[in-house]
Amino acid sequence: MQLPKPLRIYVAIFMAAIMTNLPYMAFAAEVVPAMIPTSAVVEQMSVSQARAKVESFMKREDFRAELIKRGVNPEEVTSRMASLNEQELRQLATQMDKAQYGGDVTGILIVVVLVLLIIFLARRI
Amino acid sequence: MKKFLLAGWLTLQIAACASPARQTEQLLSGPPGVPPAHVLTGIPLIKHEAGYCGPAALTIAMQAAGKEVTAADLAAQVITPGGAGSLQMDMISAVRRNGMMAVAVENLNQLVEEVASGRPVLVFQNLGLSWLPRWHYADVVGYDLPRQEIIMHSGNEAYRREPLRYFERSWGLADFWALVIIKPGEVAQSADELAHLKAALGLEQAKMLSEAAFAYDGILRRWPESLGALVGRANIAYQKTEYQTAVNLLRVASKAHPDSIIARHNLAVAEQAVLK
Numbered sequence: 001m002q003l004p005k006p007l008r009i010y011v012a013i014f015m016a017a018i019m020t021n022l023p024y025m026a027f028a029a030e031v032v033p034a035m036i037p038t039s040a041v042v043e044q045m046s047v048s049q050a051r052a053k054v055e056s057f058m059k060r061e062d063f064r065a066e067l068i069k070r071g072v073n074p075e076e077v078t079s080r081m082a083s084l085n086e087q088e089l090r091q092l093a094t095q096m097d098k099a100q101y102g103g104d105v106t107g108i109l110i111v112v113v114l115v116l117l118i119i120f121l122a123r124r125i
Numbered sequence: 126m127k128k129f130l131l132a133g134w135l136t137l138q139i140a141a142c143a144s145p146a147r148q149t150e151q152l153l154s155g156p157p158g159v160p161p162a163h164v165l166t167g168i169p170l171i172k173h174e175a176g177y178c179g180p181a182a183l184t185i186a187m188q189a190a191g192k193e194v195t196a197a198d199l200a201a202q203v204i205t206p207g208g209a210g211s212l213q214m215d216m217i218s219a220v221r222r223n224g225m226m227a228v229a230v231e232n233l234n235q236l237v238e239e240v241a242s243g244r245p246v247l248v249f250q251n252l253g254l255s256w257l258p259r260w261h262y263a264d265v266v267g268y269d270l271p272r273q274e275i276i277m278h279s280g281n282e283a284y285r286r287e288p289l290r291y292f293e294r295s296w297g298l299a300d301f302w303a304l305v306i307i308k309p310g311e312v313a314q315s316a317d318e319l320a321h322l323k324a325a326l327g328l329e330q331a332k333m334l335s336e337a338a339f340a341y342d343g344i345l346r347r348w349p350e351s352l353g354a355l356v357g358r359a360n361i362a363y364q365k366t367e368y369q370t371a372v373n374l375l376r377v378a379s380k381a382h383p384d385s386i387i388a389r390h391n392l393a394v395a396e397q398a399v400l401k
Contacts, residue, residue: 033390033393033394033397034394035359035360035363035391035394035395036356036387036390036391037360038326038329038353038356038357038360039326039330040387041352041353041356041357041385041387041388042319042322042323042326042353042357044387045319045322045352045353046319046323049319097231097232
């Protein structure tokens with residue numbers, strides 16, 4: 001199907017106008033900077049709480065001693081932790097929370113080492 | 126690689142088996158500052174048919190928090206047709222739709238503290254096995270530490286006593302999922318600032334703006350410098366075109382948290398809105 005020629009020209013001009021960002025520029029003056037939603041703050045707070053939890057845990061003497069006893073270098077673990085993304089960090093913090101209940105260092109150690117192993121192996125697959 | 130993951134998973138499972146009732150032991154060895162036994166009297170049980178433990182347990186907790194709802198209303202909101210039961214997310218969103226806050230409770234100590242402060246705790250349990258689950262919702266309405274028992278409205282049975290250890294197992298198999306329901310403006314005894322913020326944010330996102338405002342105000346009474354509550358309350362004020370209120374709140378936020386870029390950005394936006 002073919003459009004009549006005058007209509008084709010109008011359509012072409014219309015399409016050309018849309019494909020440039022002229023319409024956006026025309027309205028740009030009216031755009032008001034928006035408030036950042038509350039969820040962004042709560043998200044940040046939740047990540048920093050998770051990070052603080054993990055870091056304070058890594059500083060525990062008994063925990064470091066357990067790591068060394070198993071031939072794992074605590075510094076290596078700390079540097080691996082630093083490269084976790086936000087979601088992984090939160091997962092780890094949740095796991096630590098659960099394992100920490102009852103103050104069982106060995107239980108947490110198993111969890112931490114496994115989480116790190118799984119995360120790092122999964123990334124390489 | 127798969128072998129490795131499998132081995133890791135197996136070890137996790139074994140670790141899980143080898144650590145029975147640790148929370149119970151911790152609770153019994155050093156209970157948080159609560160009376161040794163406490164039962165919430167006068168909490169009505171909601172009788173229900175099989176598959177309806179979700180709405181029934183939710184109704185009990187909602188009514189105890191002062192919200193007048195019926196199990197029939199809630200059933201329509203939480204039952205997944207064809208699924209014969211209710212999903213946890215649906216339970217939380219039903220709480221929000223009714224303008225209440227769902228605050229997470231994460232461990233046995235916290236759970237006992239909540240019950241001692243007068244609030245029933247809605248819990249999710251797996252009464253079956255980890256690989257053959259039988260999911261169940263119930264309300265914890267009391268505890269008895271000398272007798273090592275938890276007291277629940279469970280199924281069609283009121284004030285049912287169960288050994289704490291059994292309860293910890295079935296609760297743990299459901300990933301220790303539990304919540305207390307509170308009125309916006311109140312704060313739960315045991316939960317932290319972040320847990321309350323998440324509940325208040327849920328109300329804000331469900332567009333229950335006046336309830337969310339009450340919730341943020343309540344958080345600010347308890348944690349006056351709460352960044353999340355200040356920003357949240359300001360966002361609601363802004364949406365209601367109360368720009369000066371938003372500015373005042375965000376000034377407090379930027380002063381208390383000079384590092385927060387969000388607080389500063391929103392302050393600038395609100396200040397501009399005041400000038401217009």
